Amino acid sequence: MIRGRKIAALLMLCSIALAGRTEASGSESGSGLVTGDFKWVVSEPVLAPTKLGGVQWIAVKDPSPVRYKGRWHLFVTVRGIERSHAVVYVTFEDWSKAKQTSQQVLKCHPGYFCAPQVFYFTPHKK
Structure with missing residues (x-):
């Protein structure tokens, strides 16, 4: 049970770190995915x-x-x-x-x- 909690905590930390990194890189590059300012081309x-x-x-x-x-x-x-x-x-x-x-x-x-x-x-x- 303790091992499962450690794995869950590690996964949560990794996802938080990756989310922060994605937002930073998106805002630096002006990514429309972060701002919601994008359009599909059909x-x-x-x-x-x-x-x-x-x-x-x-x-x-x-x-x-x-x-x-x-x-x-x-x-x-x-x-x-x-x-x-x-x-x-x-x-x-x-x-x-x-x-x-x-x-x-x-x-x-x-x-x-x-x-x-x-x-x-x-x-x-x-």
């Missing part, structure tokens, strides 16, 4: 749902972008009515052209899957 959607493989998709979400060899490779979840979820792959050089590129449904399996995550491992040179 653009048109960079990718829109479309009809693919005979299925009308109605939403695009969960983007996982990867930059590789001068191109963006984007994996996203799409939502539909006939089929609830699927993963779509798109590749393009510039974000402004993402809507004009062809989308490909990745056929992993017929069941539920979404929220793609991309991992890259450097190949072993064996």
